[in-house]
Amino acid sequence: MRAVVYTSSGPSAVLSLVEREPATPGPGQVGVRIAVSGVNPTDWKARNGSTRRGDFTEVVPNQDGAGIIDAIGEGVAGLAVGDRVWLYLAQHEQAGGTAQEYVILPAARAVRLPEGIDFAVGASLGVPAITAHRALTVHEHGPARLSPGSLAGRVVLVAGGAGAVGHAAIQLARWAGATVIATVSSGTKATLARAAGAHHVFDYTRGDLAEKVNEVAPGGVDQFVEVSIAANADVNAALAANHAVIAFYADNGGDTFTAAVRPGFAKNLRFQGLLLYTVGADALAAAAEDISAALADDALPVGEDAGLPLTWYSLEDTAAAHDAVQSGVVGKVLIRVADL
Numbered sequence: 001m002r003a004v005v006y007t008s009s010g011p012s013a014v015l016s017l018v019e020r021e022p023a024t025p026g027p028g029q030v031g032v033r034i035a036v037s038g039v040n041p042t043d044w045k046a047r048n049g050s051t052r053r054g055d056f057t058e059v060v061p062n063q064d065g066a067g068i069i070d071a072i073g074e075g076v077a078g079l080a081v082g083d084r085v086w087l088y089l090a091q092h093e094q095a096g097g098t099a100q101e102y103v104i105l106p107a108a109r110a111v112r113l114p115e116g117i118d119f120a121v122g123a124s125l126g127v128p129a130i131t132a133h134r135a136l137t138v139h140e141h142g143p144a145r146l147s148p149g150s151l152a153g154r155v156v157l158v159a160g161g162a163g164a165v166g167h168a169a170i171q172l173a174r175w176a177g178a179t180v181i182a183t184v185s186s187g188t189k190a191t192l193a194r195a196a197g198a199h200h201v202f203d204y205t206r207g208d209l210a211e212k213v214n215e216v217a218p219g220g221v222d223q224f225v226e227v228s229i230a231a232n233a234d235v236n237a238a239l240a241a242n243h244a245v246i247a248f249y250a251d252n253g254g255d256t257f258t259a260a261v262r263p264g265f266a267k268n269l270r271f272q273g274l275l276l277y278t279v280g281a282d283a284l285a286a287a288a289e290d291i292s293a294a295l296a297d298d299a300l301p302v303g304e305d306a307g308l309p310l311t312w313y314s315l316e317d318t319a320a321a322h323d324a325v326q327s328g329v330v331g332k333v334l335i336r337v338a339d340l
Contacts, residue, residue, distance in 0.1 A: 047059075138272045237267070
């Protein structure tokens with residue numbers, strides 16, 4: 001089989017295409033033929049050494065993907081050979097990610113794709129969708145699970161509404177019944193956030209963002225999905241409703257943040273960090289189940305018409321795919337591994 005690998009950290013030039021023998025799944029594992037591999041910022045960061053990749057001599061990159069189960073290890077229940085699945089955190093705690101034709105991974109990381117949902121959608125989920133789910137389920141007085149109506153009456157603000165996490169957060173919050181506000185940095189991105197389903201979209205580079213948000217949410221924002229806490233902590237605190245939670249998942253814009261003290265305690269605010277690699281198995285399983293329910297309701301489409309443009313590469317061009325994500329290409333970068 002073909003696999004993209006790297007043996008040392010560095011720029012995308014460390015990636016190479018090699019031939020490897022497919023492995024056999026062990027107890028609790030499944031073997032999956034990969035159709036599409038998804039690329040996230042975490043993938044190039046792990047490759048270049050910005051984040052720890054584990055003590056492996058050879059690594060296949062990319063956490064997310066979609067394909068067909070080809071083999072089942074001992075003790076696996078609920079999955080069968082021939083099942084179409086989406087994958088998440090495929091490379092977490094192991095060396096084999098989805099930038100290869102065949103991957104072995106824990107069965108818990110393979111989730112059935114509902115009928116009619118294609119591999120491009122499945123490969124676009126994973127890290128972005130689970131991150132969005134977690135951000136929407138950490139409110140002290142909010143739901144721990146998402147379903148239609150579970151966020152009814154709540155106002156959710158999604159920062160970076162044209163990004164992959166922002167896109168998933170808009171879709172999941174809308175599916176769950178929230179009023180969704182998205183912030184973006186351009187008119188093009190505003191169009192994408194509206195296509196994803198945001199009720200209100202504001203360009204934070206133009207005019208007074210707080211004034212605009214207050215006009216549509218005079219009672220304050222209940223939940224924030226925040227990509228740049230260093231830049232937005234103070235404005236979030238000013239816009240927050242009592243007991244609001246500001247869930248942040250990235251360090252875009254700075255390594256540290258400060259926030260005004262008085263709004264923080266006066267509004268009983270909570271700043272909630274989240275990282276999928278340490279969030280725990282229960283949270284991951286809950287997210288996978290709820291995301292699958294949203295998929296069955298056709299609530300998570302991708303493509304430009306749905307607010308998430310897709311940029312495709314071949315497996316041979318995985319390095320270019322990593323570079324595209326690192327350069328900040330808008331939308332989702334996917335790698336077509338095989339026609340299944």
